[in-house]
Amino acid sequence: xxxxxxxxxxxxxxxxxxxxxxxxxxxxxxxxxxxxxxxxxxxxxxxxxxxxxxxxxxxxxxxxxxxxxxxxxxxxxxxxxxxxxxxxxxxxxxxxxxxxxxxxxxxxxxxxxxxxxxxxxxxxxxxxxxxxxxxxxxxxxxxxxxxxxxxxxxxxxxxxxxxxxxxxxxxxxxxxxxxxxxxxxxxxxxxxxxxxxxxxxxxxxxxxxxxxxxxxxxxxxxxxxxxxxxxxxxxxxxxxxxxxxxxxxxxxx
Amino acid sequence: xxxxxxxxxxxxxxxxxxxxxxxxxxxxxxxxxxxxxxxxxxxxxxxxxxxxxxxxxxxxxxxxxxxxxxxxxxxxxxxxxxxxxxxxxxxxxxxxxxxxxxxxxxxxxxxxxxxxxxxxxxxxxxxxxxxxxxxxxxxxxxxxxxxxxxxxxxxxxxxxxxxxxxxxxxxxxxxxxxxxxxxxxxxxxxxxxxxxxxxxxxxxxxxxxxxxxxxxxxxxxxxxxxxxxxxxxxxxxxxxxxxxxxxxxxxxxxxxxxxxxxxxxxxxxxxxxxxxxxxxxxxxxxxxxxxxxxxxxxxxxxxxxxxxxxxxxxxxxxxxxxxxxxxxxxxxxxxxxxxxxxxxxxxxxxxxxxxxxxxxxxxxxxxx
Ligand SMILES: Nc1ncnc2c1ncn2[C@@H]1O[C@H](COP(=O)(O)OP(=O)(O)OP(=O)(O)O)[C@@H](O)[C@H]1O
Ligand SMILES: [Mg+2]
Numbered sequence: 185x186x187x188x189x190x191x192x193x194x195x196x197x198x199x200x201x202x203x204x205x206x207x208x209x210x211x212x213x214x215x216x217x218x219x220x221x222x223x224x225x226x227x228x229x230x231x232x233x234x235x236x237x238x239x240x241x242x243x244x245x246x247x248x249x250x251x252x253x254x255x256x257x258x259x260x261x262x263x264x265x266x267x268x269x270x271x272x273x274x275x276x277x278x279x280x281x282x283x284x285x286x287x288x289x290x291x292x293x294x295x296x297x298x299x300x301x302x303x304x305x306x307x308x309x310x311x312x313x314x315x316x317x318x319x320x321x322x323x324x325x326x327x328x329x330x331x332x333x334x335x336x337x338x339x340x341x342x343x344x345x346x347x348x349x350x351x352x353x354x355x356x357x358x359x360x361x362x363x364x365x366x367x368x369x370x371x372x373x374x375x376x377x378x379x380x381x382x383x384x385x386x387x388x389x390x391x392x393x394x395x396x397x398x399x400x401x402x403x404x405x406x407x408x409x410x411x412x413x414x415x416x417x418x419x420x421x422x423x424x425x426x427x428x429x430x431x432x433x434x435x436x437x
Numbered sequence: 438x439x440x441x442x443x444x445x446x447x448x449x450x451x452x453x454x455x456x457x458x459x460x461x462x463x464x465x466x467x468x469x470x471x472x473x474x475x476x477x478x479x480x481x482x483x484x485x486x487x488x489x490x491x492x493x494x495x496x497x498x499x500x501x502x503x504x505x506x507x508x509x510x511x512x513x514x515x516x517x518x519x520x521x522x523x524x525x526x527x528x529x530x531x532x533x534x535x536x537x538x539x540x541x542x543x544x545x546x547x548x549x550x551x552x553x554x555x556x557x558x559x560x561x562x563x564x565x566x567x568x569x570x571x572x573x574x575x576x577x578x579x580x581x582x583x584x585x586x587x588x589x590x591x592x593x594x595x596x597x598x599x600x601x602x603x604x605x606x607x608x609x610x611x612x613x614x615x616x617x618x619x620x621x622x623x624x625x626x627x628x629x630x631x632x633x634x635x636x637x638x639x640x641x642x643x644x645x646x647x648x649x650x651x652x653x654x655x656x657x658x659x660x661x662x663x664x665x666x667x668x669x670x671x672x673x674x675x676x677x678x679x680x681x682x683x684x685x686x687x688x689x690x691x692x693x694x695x696x697x698x699x700x701x702x703x704x705x706x707x708x709x710x711x712x713x714x715x716x717x718x719x720x721x722x723x724x725x726x727x728x729x730x731x732x733x734x735x736x737x738x739x740x741x742x743x744x745x746x747x748x749x750x751x752x753x754x755x756x757x758x759x760x761x762x763x764x765x766x767x768x769x770x771x772x773x774x775x776x777x778x779x780x781x782x783x784x785x786x787x788x789x790x791x792x793x794x795x796x797x798x799x800x801x802x803x804x805x
Pocket of ligand 2: 228
């Protein structure tokens with residue numbers, strides 16, 4: 185059974201049809217790229233999976249569970265973490281605290297425990313150590329105590345990745361992680377994503393315009409245009425597909 | 438490096454300072470006139486209420502222009518329960534906390550759908566409604582004149598007053614010092630307030646530094662990010678509003694105990710603004726800030742001559758606007774900036790904060 189199944193999902197914004205009967209499936213452990221011209225609906229799909237957008241029809245199933253029956257804050261608990269195309273960090277917290285926020289869903293402790301403090305302290309310390317480990321791995325340890333603002337763009341993007349990893353997700357969704365990075369950084373990011381997948385047994389859903397990275401690291405590519413799926417297969421299959429070639433040449437992307 | 442609580446020495450320094458403040462606070466009333474002791478008690482109820490407001494505003498980014506109403510609710514419940522229902526001040530305080538929590542939740546619920554300016558308007562409405570309601574319910578509240586915290590049956594009869602008072606824990610005709618303490622009434626009140634203020638301070642401090650506290654700040658700065666990370670945004674907001682209201686009501690309990698009387702003029706919109714000034718002036722996104730702000734606010738009221746007291750709201754309004762424009766972090770915010778600047782100076786030739794350490798080798802892939 186596929187880990188994530190998207191079936192016949194439709195989303196419209198007024199007159200704009202952002203997703204039009206979109207459907208595909210991802211197997212556990214694969215790196216699946218979701219590509220398509222600007223405005224194809226890639227981010228919209230992420231937002232449907234995160235339950236930020238309500239689809240008009242269709243279903244989304246993760247590990248057999250109907251995601252559309254859950255509230256937005258319950259998605260993280262099912263094992264799904266994501267990054268945002270436009271950064272969504274918490275500037276009022278330090279970098280390491282931002283990463284610890286990522287672990288919110290897999291930790292416990294409510295208002296009472298928080299106010300009383302004592303039983304929480306050791307758990308907090310372990311959590312902080314966890315977060316430091318993730319930061320270390322992504323080369324972010326030197327900025328751990330810095331507020332999550334005023335840092336270079338590439339660094340902020342990596343902090344988002346670190347926050348998503350702190351959730352110890354089964355499915356990691358990355359929305360254009362390579363945008364704004366230098367050529368060299370993109371290469372490193374690709375290696376990092378593959379390394380993370382291998383080490384933590386992740387499944388990755390990758391939205392990316394950087395074709396070098398997409399073709400280099402993914403085993404599965406889904407191509408979208410105007411909210412619909414136009415191709416689905418291995419990188420080789422997809423890049424030979426006339427419809428894909430047409431979309432990319434005709435779309436001017 | 439990991440887990441090495443880098444703030445440890447700073448932390449120890451802070452605890453030492455905290456202990457020093459507590460010691461000073463403990464000996465202070467021994468050498469002060471009752472008037473001065475009462476002023477300090479006033480600082481404490483303002484500080485407690487401002488701390489509650491800071492939790493809501495500074496940490497969670499919600500707005501309340503009506504916290505004076507929760508304070509008033511706490512004060513009136515305390516008066517009514519101790520005087521009319523012969524309850525102890527402890528019971529009255531607990532009921533006040535619970536009632537304000539529930540009212541806070543009720544006021545916080547619509548805030549889930551409405552934000553910003555609308556939330557400001559709703560809470561402003563609450564602040565204006567409260568004194569009106571008190572006057573309407575004159576039979577129990579004493580109307581526009583207000584009522585004293587003295588048993589009705591005991592008016593003019595000192596012996597009966599003492600007798601009625603003794604039946605209630607902590608209280609003898611108002612909030613009087615038990616004989617075993619050997620303290621004057623004002624001193625006893627002060628010490629009780631001090632304990633309560635310290636407890637509230639520590640609870641709020643712990644909370645803001647916990648998993649929940651991180652969630653609250655995340656909601657304030659980026660609600661979507663908080664929600665996607667699994668923070669139950671709606672529940673956090675509503676509970677925080679309830680807690681904040683309950684803390685304000687504790688301030689109201691302290692108010693009633695200190696002044697031994699309550700009247701609607703004490704709980705107008707002016708009080709809500711005063712609390713907001715205390716929180717913002719000190720630094721609403723901190724726990725020390727509201728305490729400092731409370732000191733300044735009470736001091737300001739002392740030094741402004743009585744005949745121009747009615748202008749104090751204007752002054753507070755101006756202070757509020759100036760602080761928001763010039764130093765949005767308040768006193769604590771200024772301190773933090775200076776501290777960061779000093780740290781940069783000390784790390785000789787250290788780069789500016791914007792360009793700090795980053796840019797080592799960006800990633801060190803430790804592939805398997
Ligand atoms: N919140 C929204 N309100 C209105 N329209 C929206 C909203 N979100 C997306 N859209 C529209 O839906 C369509 C799909 O947008 P989406 O952001 O999903 O595209 P995308 O594939 O992520 O594009 P890009 O590669 O530029 O990020 C676009 O026409 C966009 O304008
Ligand atoms: Mg997008």
